[in-house]
Amino acid sequence: MHINRGRTPALALAVAAIPAAVGLGGCASTPDPATITMLNSATDTVEHAQNQKFFDLCAKPLGLKVRQTSVPADQVTSKALRMASSRSLTDILELDGSELPQFADTGGLIPLKSVAVDITGMSPGAVSMGSYKGTQYGIARSVNSLALIYNTDLLRAAGLKPPTTWEELKATAKKLTRGKTYGMAFSASPNADGVYQFLPFFWSNGGDESHLDDGRGAGALQLWKDLVDDNSVSKAVVNWTQQDVNDQFVAGRAAMMVNGPWQVPVLNTHKDLHWAVATIPVPKAGGAPVPPIGGTVMTIPRTGDTGRQKTATKLLNCLNSEKNQLSWGESVNNVPTRTAAAHQYSVNNPKLAAFADEVATARSRTARVGSGWPVVSDALAGAFQSVLTGQATPEKALKQAQAQATAGE
Numbered sequence: 001m002h003i004n005r006g007r008t009p010a011l012a013l014a015v016a017a018i019p020a021a022v023g024l025g026g027c028a029s030t031p032d033p034a035t036i037t038m039l040n041s042a043t044d045t046v047e048h049a050q051n052q053k054f055f056d057l058c059a060k061p062l063g064l065k066v067r068q069t070s071v072p073a074d075q076v077t078s079k080a081l082r083m084a085s086s087r088s089l090t091d092i093l094e095l096d097g098s099e100l101p102q103f104a105d106t107g108g109l110i111p112l113k114s115v116a117v118d119i120t121g122m123s124p125g126a127v128s129m130g131s132y133k134g135t136q137y138g139i140a141r142s143v144n145s146l147a148l149i150y151n152t153d154l155l156r157a158a159g160l161k162p163p164t165t166w167e168e169l170k171a172t173a174k175k176l177t178r179g180k181t182y183g184m185a186f187s188a189s190p191n192a193d194g195v196y197q198f199l200p201f202f203w204s205n206g207g208d209e210s211h212l213d214d215g216r217g218a219g220a221l222q223l224w225k226d227l228v229d230d231n232s233v234s235k236a237v238v239n240w241t242q243q244d245v246n247d248q249f250v251a252g253r254a255a256m257m258v259n260g261p262w263q264v265p266v267l268n269t270h271k272d273l274h275w276a277v278a279t280i281p282v283p284k285a286g287g288a289p290v291p292p293i294g295g296t297v298m299t300i301p302r303t304g305d306t307g308r309q310k311t312a313t314k315l316l317n318c319l320n321s322e323k324n325q326l327s328w329g330e331s332v333n334n335v336p337t338r339t340a341a342a343h344q345y346s347v348n349n350p351k352l353a354a355f356a357d358e359v360a361t362a363r364s365r366t367a368r369v370g371s372g373w374p375v376v377s378d379a380l381a382g383a384f385q386s387v388l389t390g391q392a393t394p395e396k397a398l399k400q401a402q403a404q405a406t407a408g409e
Contacts, residue, residue, distance in 0.1 A: 031088075031308070035065045036315055039080060040094035040296070041073040050331050058318035064311065077102075084108075084301070091312045093299045097129035097140065097364060100297055101371040104132035110300040112136045115313045117300075118320070125293040126337035128364040132371075138297025139316060141325050142334035144260050145291045145362045146200055147354045148281065149267075152274045154181070154255040162256075162278035166223050169281040173232035176255035183232040185245045185254035188224065188388055190381045193241045196292055197258050198224070198384055200280045203290035203363060209376050210368045212383070213395075213402035219283065221387045221394035228388055238388050249275075260294070261333040261355050277354040293362035295334065335359045375408035 031037070036059065042048045048070055055066035071079045073096060083089045095103060103109055112119065112130075119127060119136055123143075130138035150162055158176055163169040173183030187197045198220065202209075207217030227233040234240075240248070246263045248254040250270055258280065267275055280289040298319075300312050318324065322344075325336035329345050335356045336342045342360075346353040366373045379401035386392040392400065 031305075033308075034063065035067055036092065036308070036312055037067050037069065037090040038092040038094060038298075039069045039071070039076060039083065039090040041076055041096075042068065042070045043072055047332070050328075054319060054324060054328055055315070058315050058324070062311070062314055062318075064315070066315070080301075089301050089303055091300070091303070091305075091308050092316070093301050094296050095138065095299060097138070097143075097293070097295055097297050098366055098373055100130065100138045100299065101132045101366045101373070103299070104135070104137045105371050108302050109137040110302050110309060112139060112300070115300060115309050117313050117316050121322075121339055122337045123339055123342065123359060125359060125362040125364060128367045129293055129295070130297045131364075132366075138299045139320055140295050140297045140337050141320055142329040142332065142336050143293050143295040143359055143362070144262060144334045145293055145355060145358045146197060146258055146260050146280060147291075147358055148256060148278045149249065149259050149263070149275055150256040150278065151249070151252075152276050162276075163281045164279075165281050165285050166283050170223075170226060170230065170232065173227060173256065174230055177232050180253055182234050182248075182254050184227055184256045185233065185240070185248045186224075186237055186258040187240050187242045187245050188237040188384055189239060189241055190385045192377060194384065195377045195380050196294065197242065197245075198380060199365070200258070200289055200291040202380070203292075204280070204282045204287065208368070209365075209373075209380070211402070212376070212379060212405060213399045215395065215398075217398055218394035221384055221397060224384060225387050225394070235388075238385060261335075261352060264333040264352070277352060279354050279358055288361045289358055291358050291362045292365050293359060372405075372408075376405050378408070379405040 042051050048068065051068060059066045069090060076095060077099065080089060080093060113136060117139055119139055126140050126143055127136065129143065130136055130140060148162060154176060155162065160172050160175060163172040176183035187193045201220035201223055202217045205216060205219045207220060208214055228235055228237065242259055245257050246259055246266060249257045250266065250273060267273060280291060282289050298316055300309055322338050322341040325338050326341040326344055329336040330349065333352065336345055342356050346356040369376050382404060383397040383401040386397045387394055
C-alpha cells in the first residue's frame with residue numbers, strides 16, 4: 001500500500017533543497033554505464049524481489065542491470081536529498097503519488113514528455129497522479145483504491161445484499177450488527193489512513209478539498225457520525241489504522257469494511273473466511289463513487305546526465321507496456337494504469353473487478369491543491385475526528401478545517 005504520510009516542515013525544506021544539491025560540485029564516483037539505479041520504498045522482501053524480477057526482464061535486453069535502493073516510505077525524501085548532495089542521486093526516483101507535487105515544484109524532476117516516456121492510453125486518474133500544473137513528471141505501473149469488502153456468509157445469513165447507497169449502507173450495517181460483530185468498519189484515525197478512507201464519501205457527495213467549507217462535504221461527516229451513533233460502527237474507529245480495520249474483519253468483528261487490495265494476501269490466508277468486493281456505496285442510486293487513487297510513480301530526477309536519462313526512459317517504457325503492467329498488477333493485486341490492461345485485469349481477476357471499476361472514476365489527492373495537500377489532509381483529519389468525538393457539528397468542523405488549511409498555506 002502506498003498512501004501519503006504527510007510532510008514535516010523540515011522535510012519540506014529538504015525537498016526544496018534538492019535542485020541546488022544536484023548542482024553541487026564534489027568528488028562523486030563515476031556511475032557504471034551498464035547499471036541503472038533506482039530509489040524506492042520496496043523494503044518488503046517479497047515486493048523487492050518482485051520488483052527486481054520485472055526490472056531484470058526489461059534491463060537484460062538493453063544490456064543493463066538495475067540496482068534498487070529501498071528505504072521506508074517516509075524516508076525516501078531525506079534519502080534523496082542526501083544522495084543529491086553527494087551527487088549520487090539515482091537515475092529513477094519512485095515516489096508516493098501524493099508527494100510528486102512537492103518534488104516537481106522544486107524543478108528537480110524531468111518532464112516525461114521531454115525524454116519520450118510514453119503515457120498514452122493511461123487512465124485519467126493515473127495521469128493526474130503523475131502530473132503537476134499540467135506537466136507529466138511521473139508514471140505509475142499500477143494503482144490502488146478503496147472498495148467495500150464484505151463477509152459473504154454473514155450477509156447471506158441475514159438475507160442481505162451488498163449496499164449500494166448510503167441509506168442502504170446504514171440499514172445493512174444496522175442489521176448486521178449482532179453480538180460482538182459490528183456491521184461496518186473503517187479507519188478514522190487522525191492521519192493519512194483515516195483521510196484516505198474518508199475521501200470516497202467526501203468526494204462522492206461533492207466535497208471539494210480546495211473549499212472545505214462549501215457545505216457539500218458535510219453529508220459525508222454526518223454519514224460517519226450516524227453509523228457510529230447507531231452502534232453499527234465501533235467508536236474505536238477514531239484510533240484504527242487500515243490494518244486495524246482488516247484485523248477486525250478477519251476476526252469476525254466486522255461484517256463489512258472499507259479497505260484496499262493490499263489486504264488481499266492476508267485475507268487469502270484465512271481459508272474459512274469467505275469475502276467479496278463491491279464498490280463503495282454512494283449518496284444516491286445511480287451515482288459513481290469517487291475514491292482516491294493511490295500508489296507510486298516513477299520519476300526521472302534532473303541529474304544533468306542526459307545519456308542516463310535516455311536509458312532510464314527505455315526502462316520505464318518497457319516496465320509500462322500493457323503486458324508488463326498487467327503482470328505486475330496481478331503480482332501485487334493492484335490495477336494497471338493503461339486502460340486496456342486494466343480491462344484485462346478485471347477479466348482475469350473477477351473477484352477484484354470492483355477495484356478496477358473504481359479506479360476508472362478515482363481521483364488524485366493532489367489534483368486540485370497540489371503541494372498544499374499535506375495541510376488539507378491534516379485539516380480533514382481534524383474535521384472527522386472532532387465530529388466523531390462529539391466536539392463539533394459537520395458544518396462547524398469543516399469551517400474550522402478550511403480556516404486551518406488556509407492558515408497553513
